[in-house]
Amino acid sequence: MNVEEKEIKLKRALILGNFYHRQVKIVKAIHEGYETIIDTIIGLKQDLVLTKDGGFIPRKSIKTIYQL
Numbered sequence: 001m002n003v004e005e006k007e008i009k010l011k012r013a014l015i016l017g018n019f020y021h022r023q024v025k026i027v028k029a030i031h032e033g034y035e036t037i038i039d040t041i042i043g044l045k046q047d048l049v050l051t052k053d054g055g056f057i058p059r060k061s062i063k064t065i066y067q068l
Helices: 003-020
Strands: 024-030 033-039 041-044 048-051 056-058 062-067
Touching: 003 024, 003 041, 003 062, 024 056
Parallel strands: none
Antiparallel strands: 024 033, 024 062, 041 048, 048 056
16 A cells, blocks of 8 residues: 555544544554554554554554455
């Protein structure tokens, strides 16, 4: 997924989270492979994605985003 596609999907996930209270599935890279997170995105920062459970995900580590 290129940078433009990632930005579009992140903005769509932000709208789904804040207005429709919908969760998304995020696949991110970790040092041992990949990790899948299912959560609601509530904010976007310069280098981070904020989730409803109080966590944050570095944008560079996100590989793909799926709408549930």
